[in-house]
Amino acid sequence: MKKIAVVMGSISDWPTMKLTTDLLDQLKLPYERHIISAHRMPVQLQEFGQTAADQGFGVIIAGAGGAAHLPGMLAANTVLPVIGVPIESHALHGMDSLLSIVQMPSGVPVATTAIGNSGAKNAALLAAEMLAITEPTVTKSLKAFRAHQTQEAINSEQQF
Numbered sequence: 001m002k003k004i005a006v007v008m009g010s011i012s013d014w015p016t017m018k019l020t021t022d023l024l025d026q027l028k029l030p031y032e033r034h035i036i037s038a039h040r041m042p043v044q045l046q047e048f049g050q051t052a053a054d055q056g057f058g059v060i061i062a063g064a065g066g067a068a069h070l071p072g073m074l075a076a077n078t079v080l081p082v083i084g085v086p087i088e089s090h091a092l093h094g095m096d097s098l099l100s101i102v103q104m105p106s107g108v109p110v111a112t113t114a115i116g117n118s119g120a121k122n123a124a125l126l127a128a129e130m131l132a133i134t135e136p137t138v139t140k141s142l143k144a145f146r147a148h149q150t151q152e153a154i155n156s157e158q159q160f
């Protein structure tokens with residue numbers, strides 16, 4: 001099975017991006033996590049993007065905050081699907097991150113999630129759905145996840 005790359009621009013993004021890897025652990029999907037700063041490590045960013053497919057990755061999840069160039073620049077260096085997670089920044093509460101990531105000019109797409117924790121979790125689920133196109137076991141895991149989530153909602157309604 002192809003691996004998922006979970007890349008973030010800074011160690012300060014880890015509390016958010018840990019929610020992505022927690023969910024990947026729960027779904028038992030193979031992944032690697034990396035810190036690659038777009039503005040502090042531009043050479044390493046290019047190298048990672050250009051070799052990601054050959055390294056066995058099938059999807060890249062990239063979390064970044066502020067003027068968040070990481071997802072777009074990774075996407076510019078690969079044709080693997082890139083999912084961008086806008087980190088909730090202090091100054092503008094993640095609106096800067098969101099707009100930086102979602103407003104890609106045509107030609108290089110980045111699938112953008114919601115700001116912060118929900119986006120980090122949904123990035124894992126979206127990556128799983130991409131892998132599930134060719135991996136029936138992942139489809140099974142995703143259906144089990146949804147069924148559990150539905151049951152929890154029903155339980156909360158019954159205990160309300």
Ligand code: RP5
Nearest residue numbers: 009010012063064065066087
């Ligand atoms: C971005 O700048 C990172 O993704 C992070 O969200 C933001 C701030 O980084 P630090 O200054 O905390 O390292 O590159």
